[in-house]
Amino acid sequence: MMRALLVITVAVFLFSSCRSTRKIQTAIAKKDSIGIVTAPIENVEDSSAIIRETYSKLQAQKIAFTTFNAKVDVDYVGGDGKKENVNATLRMYKDSVIWIAVTGLFGIEGLRAFITKDSIKVINKLDKIYTGRSVAYVQEVTGLPLDLASLQDLLIGNPVFLDSNIISYIKTPTTISLLSIGEWFKNLITLNNGVMHHSKLDDTDMSRNRTCELSYDEHETKKGPDFSTKRRITVTEKTKLDIKLDFKSYGFNETLSFPFSVPKNYKRN
Numbered sequence: 001m002m003r004a005l006l007v008i009t010v011a012v013f014l015f016s017s018c019r020s021t022r023k024i025q026t027a028i029a030k031k032d033s034i035g036i037v038t039a040p041i042e043n044v045e046d047s048s049a050i051i052r053e054t055y056s057k058l059q060a061q062k063i064a065f066t067t068f069n070a071k072v073d074v075d076y077v078g079g080d081g082k083k084e085n086v087n088a089t090l091r092m093y094k095d096s097v098i099w100i101a102v103t104g105l106f107g108i109e110g111l112r113a114f115i116t117k118d119s120i121k122v123i124n125k126l127d128k129i130y131t132g133r134s135v136a137y138v139q140e141v142t143g144l145p146l147d148l149a150s151l152q153d154l155l156i157g158n159p160v161f162l163d164s165n166i167i168s169y170i171k172t173p174t175t176i177s178l179l180s181i182g183e184w185f186k187n188l189i190t191l192n193n194g195v196m197h198h199s200k201l202d203d204t205d206m207s208r209n210r211t212c213e214l215s216y217d218e219h220e221t222k223k224g225p226d227f228s229t230k231r232r233i234t235v236t237e238k239t240k241l242d243i244k245l246d247f248k249s250y251g252f253n254e255t256l257s258f259p260f261s262v263p264k265n266y267k268r269n
Contacts, residue, residue, distance in 0.1 A: 051166050054176050054191065061196060062158045063225045068092045070250035074102075079239025086110075091256045092152055099258040114260040117148045123262060130262045131269040145184060157216060157228045161185045161201055195219055195226060211236045223252060 072088045087107075091099040098115040114121045120138060122131045139146055154160050163182030170177050175197070177190040181204065190198040196216055203210040212235045216228035231245040 047169065050171065050176070051169055051178065054169070054178055055164065055166060057191070057194065058159055058162065058178075058189070058196065061226060062153075063156050063227070065092075065156065066094050066253045067256050068094075068156055068250070068252055069254060069256055071248045073246040073248060075244040075246075077242040079241060090155060091258060092155065093256065093258070094152070095149065097258055098148065098151060098155065099256075099260065112260060114258065115148060115151065121260065121262075123260070123266070128263070128266045129269050130266045154214075157196075157231070159189060159196060159199065160214070161187055162189060162199075163187065196228075209237060223250065225252070 068091070070090045072090055074084075074086050074088055076084045076086075078084075087103045089101045089103075091097075096116070098113070100111075100113040100115075101109055102111040102113075103109045110124070110126045112123045112125065116135075118135055120133050120135065123129075124131070135147060150160055152158075161182060161184060163180040163185075165182060166178050166180045168179045175190055175192050177188055180187045180189070184204060185201045186204060188200045188202075189196065192198075198216070199214040201212045201214075212233065215232040216230075217232075218230040219226050219228050221227070227247075227250065229247040229250075231247075233241075233243040233245070235241040235243075
């Protein structure tokens with residue numbers, strides 16, 4: 001269950017759960033890829049306009065919120081093939097806090113997490129252990145610029161690690177894909193009928209050989225913004241982690257509380 005919580009927060013597992021001993025092919029599988037082409041020289045002006053328009057559309061689709069809360073079913077399969085299913089209650093306050101409570105069998109809460117700009121705190125209620133780490137420590141361990149803002153974007157369904165340095169695109173009648181290269185990742189992001197559908201991240205540091213695919217399905221607008229209620233996160237390095245998130249309910253800008261206290265008898269880790 002601890003691993004499942006870390007999967008949800010993506011604070012520790014995302015690219016650091018395994019270490020590669022062989023090169024992972026960075027090409028996208030045919031079933032997930034529509035290819036990448038650079039704009040022909042004679043169409044540079046038109047191509048630049050398409051890229052600007054698509055990038056602006058992605059920025060405009062970002063979900064703005066003050067608070068967000070959700071009930072999420074989480075299915076997780078680790079590199080060892082072991083499967084887990086937990087339920088998570090997620091609460092967030094923009095630029096302030098992420099609060100997560102994870103329950104397992106019989107609805108018993110096993111873990112609670114409290115993430116701020118500066119720290120990540122986890123209570124393991126089953127083993128009576130409290131773990132506290134600085135965000136700087138997590139960044140050092142993962143080798144990633146993970147912060148509260150990027151975690152909130154990931155959880156709410158906004159694009160992550162999308163750089164404005166877009167070097168190529170491809171367009172079909174129903175999809176358009178942009179390839180951006182940032183300091184940390186190459187990001188191939190695809191819109192289907194104007195809505196973000198898929199993102200593939202490849203580490204720019206080839207020695208690390210990390211790749212992550214994010215899928216966004218079952219979009220709806222009944223609460224206002226376009227929201228994907230079914231997500232899939234696949235992380236590959238030496239082994240493969242596969243996570244499915246099914247948002248059973250969610251709400252925006254409601255009054256929320258974020259209770260978090262550590263019992264005195266808990267062991268500090």
